[in-house]
Structures are given as structure tokens and as C-alpha cells.
Amino acid sequence: MFNFLDKLVSRFSFILQNLAIFAFIILTYSVIYEVVARSILNKPTIWSLEIVTYMISCVAFFGSAYVLRINKHLEVNLFTNILPDNMKFILNFFSNLVAAIFCFIAFYYGCKLINLTYILGVVSVSELRIPVWIPQLTVPIGFFALTLEFLIRIFRIIKFRKKSQ
């Protein structure tokens, strides 16, 4: 059961990572295009700045869950590494639980925020007038994936603990 859930969450994080890579490519293209359009063609775009700021949200929040899976987020393990196994287990369990709760709160209230901006019909102040709930979606989606990854970490810690006993 755990392996199945782990694979499912891994797949979800992987898909989000690929979306983040796609957003990264669009971001790079938009920045370079804007330089060419402004400096060489003398025709600055109206979309570049806005697209770039939306894409960076995609990069940040869609990519984070996969980065957590491969342990590439900044973590200070200096203290936990010198602890006895029992203490290490407790600390790992609680830190991941606290992280999962924080991410779930960000996801839950993120959904509420989107519901509100959708109902109010808020659009961006630029000429593109993009409904704000669309870029805001990156927060709940990204934090939902992070919540799942932290839960998987907790299951993994418990499983490892049972095995070692």
C-alpha cells in the first residue's frame, strides 16, 4: 500500500517538476525576447514582465515538491546526525509533521483565496488583464504536493523505524 502511494505521489511531483521546467523555459525565452524587443527592435512588449513574474511562481511552487523528494532543499542536519536513533526518529517525525501541517494550511487557505479572487473577478492591473486566480493557483497546487511529500516522508520514517526494530 505504502509503495503504491509513494509511487503515486512521486509521479505527481514529477509531473509538476516537468511543468516547472516548461515554465522555466518560457521564463528564459520571455526575458531574452524582451531584451531583444526593447534594445534592438525598440518595441518593448506589454506581456513579458507579467508572464515572467507568473512563470517564476510556477518554477518556485511546482518544482518544490520534487526537490524535496530528492532532498535538495536546504536542511541543517548537523544536530540531528549526532543524536541517538530514538531521538532522531522523534525529531524527524515531528519536524516533518509540523512541515506537513504548515503546507496543508498554505494549501487550504490558498484554495480559499482562489475562491475569493475568482468570485470577485479580480484581474491583473496590466493590459493583459489576466484573472489573478490563475497564477495564484500555483500556491495551493505546489503546497498540496509538498504536503503529500512530507506525509510520504513521515510514512517512510515510521516504516524504517519498524524495520530497524
Place this chain on the structure above:
Amino acid sequence: MIVSILFLSIILIILTGIPVGIGLGVVGLAFSIIFEGQSALISLPQTIFSSNNSFLLTAIPMFILMSEILRRANVTEILFDAVTKFVGHLPGGLAVSTVITCAIGASITGSSVANAASMSIVAAPSMIKRGYDRKFTYGLIAASGTLGILIPPSIPMLLYASITEVSIGKLFISGIIPGLVLVTLLCAYVILKEKFFDDSDRKIEKATISAKLKSLKKALPALILPVIVVGGIYAGFFTPTEAAGVGVFFAFVLGFFWYKTLKINDIIPIFKDSLHSTCMILLLIAGSMVLGHAITTLQISDQLVSMISAYDVSKIVFIFLIMILLFVLGCILEVISVIYIVLPVLYPIVVELGINSIWFAIIFIVNMEIALITPPLGMNLYVIGGIAKRPISEVMIGSVPFVLIFLFFLFLLILFPDISTIFIK
């Protein structure tokens, strides 16, 4: 009181091994809920969303991408070869060449860790083969690698600018002279050590003029890149993000068409690796913005400013206290975490005391360079130990003389602020 509790909570939660960005967010949210109530929960997603909604911060993924392209294109190897042709015949030639290549590498990457990593692959084997002591070699590369965050472009400087709203162009340009002074100090140490304390004969034959010109011709396009990027920002041609975009474009051209060291298959891995480093920084920024929200709500900085005013702390005492604090934090935390924990709280005091924010930024960054080579959490030490597959203690022992040089350099910068502010005057 509340400041101490806040700092203590941050340190404690980070030491549990939680991802630092999430840890900062948790502390920020907890304090906001205690003092603000449920409205803190409602504003959380908005704060997170706005955290990365800045055009300046877009420069971060762009600089990371630029440095990743150049790393994969083996530009460090080309630069090392060219520099060795010019300075290899000096006493301690290869070591001098390592310092100078690190400085040039620093001008095309914004990160010390990336700089140290490439150099430990390229320079360490040649130095050890030539008979340099292992510990000295690793220590030198770890120390010279830290130039990555002092010589522009620098990711920590970008983060500093985004928090303090100091001009990034001025900040970048102010890193150049201190960077060159540090390079001179490191080269002087290496040459003096070789001349007076080492008898081994490991001089490299002087290269012919035609060999020098040939290697220079090969390295020249890579040397133009920092001029375009930093010069473009300072001259006002580009914003930092646009300059980084130009850098990315130029780096792709170098890798694919000039050096032909990149293949089409490299594109996705380049974006993938850059994405991982970018996400790590951006999540940390998101978490620190949640913490920043709490700091603003609780008016912690204002309280600190009044406390400093009440005790009538002089500028110089404040600077020394901060340097000690940064040194201690640098030993247990990573550079970007220190920036995001300390700066939002302390920067208002810097302003209040009338301290030059550019000068403060430079001494802050130099202190962070020391953090990168001091145990137990000096990132450069671990990176080099990992790549060289040698015990970390070897790199740590090798770094000791360089930590002393850096402390001397920091003292120089505090004593003579003009070293960092000469360009902006």
C-alpha cells in the same frame, strides 16, 4: 524579550532538520497567529504568492542557469588553462592560477559553491600532481571559491538588494575592488609561502608568447561575458534580470557554437539542475517572507532600533557585534538562511545608525565567505570533500590559514570603508 524568543525559535526549528524555508514559515506563522489571530492564516497564501512576485528575483534563476550552462560547457577548464599560461611560471604558479581562475569564475557564476565545485574538479588534480600538499590545495580552492559571492554577479548580493532595496548595480560594482584586494592577498600568501617556506621545485616553464595568445584567444569570449553582464547593469543598459538573460543567451552561444562543448541533449538537464537550485532558494524566500510578515506586524525592528538608541551603541561597536553574530550564525547556518534571518531584523538599525548600506553589504558578504569555509557547516568544505572523496577534516585543516586571511581582510574593510565604496563615490 520577544526578539530573543523569535531568534531562539528559528534556530531551534532549523536544527530539527526541517527544510529551512518551511521552518522560517512555521515560526513566522506561529508568531503571527499568536499576536494577530486567525487573520494570519488568511493572509498566508497571499504572502507566499507575493514573495516570488518580483522582477528582480527573476534574475536568480537566470544567473543560476547561466552558471549551469558554463559549467557544463567546461568553461572553467579553458579559463584555468589560459591563466596558467600567463602566471604558471611564478612561484606557486598553479596555486596563483587557481586563485585567479576562481576570481574569473566568480565573475561568470553567482555562487561560491558552484565555483569551488568546478575548481576542485579542474585545478585540484593538477596541483596535487605537481606536488602541492593536499590540505593546502583543498583549503586554497575552498577559500578562493568563496570569491563567487563577492565578485559580481552574486546571488547573495541580489538577495540583499531585494530585501533592502539597495541598488543592485551599485552593489555589484562595489564588490569588484574588495574582490581584487582579496585575490591579491591570497596570491601574496601563496607566493610568499612558496618562496620562503617551501623548497619543492614545481615551477612550470614559462609559456611562449604564441601559446599565451592562443590560449587567450580561446578564453576571450568567456572573459567578455562578465563585462557585458555587470557593465550592462552598471551602465543602465539592462536591468539585472535582463543582464542575466543576455548572459544566458551568450552562455548558450559559447557552449553550442564557440566551444562546441554542449549538445542539444544537454538542454533539459541544464534546466533541470538549475530548477533544483532555484526552487531551493525560492522556497526559502517564500518562508522568509512569512517570517518577515510577523517581524513587521510585531514591529520587532522598531523595538530593536529603540533599544540600540537607548543604550547609545556606537556604529563601530554595533558593526563588531554584528560581525560576531554573523560569524557564529555562519558556522551553523547556510549563507542564504543567514541573509533571510538576520537582514530583515537588523537592516532598519543599519539605516537608523546612518551606516552606509553598500559598505555594510560588502562586509556582510565577506563574513558569509568566511562562513563558507568554517566548520561545522562550511558548504565549500563539504563540496570539495565530496568531489575529492577525501575526509572533510583534510579540507578543514587546509582552510585554517585562509580563514585567518579572510578575518584580516574583513578587518581591513571595516577599517577602510573606501575599499568597498570607492566606485559609488
